[in-house]
Amino acid sequence: MDLPTSAAKPIAALPAARSASVAGPLAAAVAASWLCLAGPALAQTTVTRSETVPAGKQARLVIVPNLKKDCSSGPMPEIKVVTPPKSGSLITKAGKLKTPAKYRCPNKDAEVQAIFYQPNSGYTGSDGVVVEIKNSDGEVEKRDIRITVDKAGDKAKDEKKNGTDL
Template sequence: MRLRIIGCTLLLAGLLQPAWAQEQLFKTLKVEAGTPARVAVHINLKPDCTPGPLAEIKVRQMPAKGTLLLRRGKANLKQGKCQGSTPAQALFYMARAGYTGPDKIEYEVTTNAVHRVITIAIDVGKATTTSDRPDEMEL
């Protein structure tokens, strides 16, 4: 009898939580060692194309073989019905110079009632070019 009560309580507790849509996304990214690469740009536009609040971004797993940088700025939208400049946040990854091999990052993004957990498998290749610092790159 006690097991039924605990089971019902757990079931009800799960049903009474806020209705958050949650998605789990997996991506892969190829980068060159020592060269910054834009991982993602996050914007939040309302249906009428006005900007909503910036997304809440929380890193769950930092890269083991590189650095991760979050920048705020503006993104220029050039396609679709919402064109123009809008507030945005971008994540940049840069592997340590000389490193080649796998790396991984995982982060959460929450906008309005949508919560995403994004895991990115990174394949770091040998550097062939030199590039700008990630804090100087365009979103």
């Protein structure tokens, strides 16, 4: 029996693709052996939040520094788009910033990854995006961001998030 080598397939789906040629208890044993190879599941938190974006403007949705919990520098965070927006596009940027005074590591120079949302021209209404963020400590967090594209925009909101600056 040839073993599948593609890492792109989900591990649990691999035995099913071969099960037509394997019958009965042997199929169950093969399936169980593949699941054992999968390893432990990593804990993952999901954060749901809302953002309002002015029509025709870009807004920063996510910004993640390369700082570990102890405030030392770590590897660049990884941001993976799980569900892209239906009525706009995402722009990723990397750069260097000093963390805000109220951040857990205040006034620290850090490299950052950021995602900006740009609504389609003329679009107003609801949109959304889901991203997975692997921070510098290796922890993964899923963010479900519900977006409202507003006609006029609210200037009282955080102006720092609107635009293309990190």
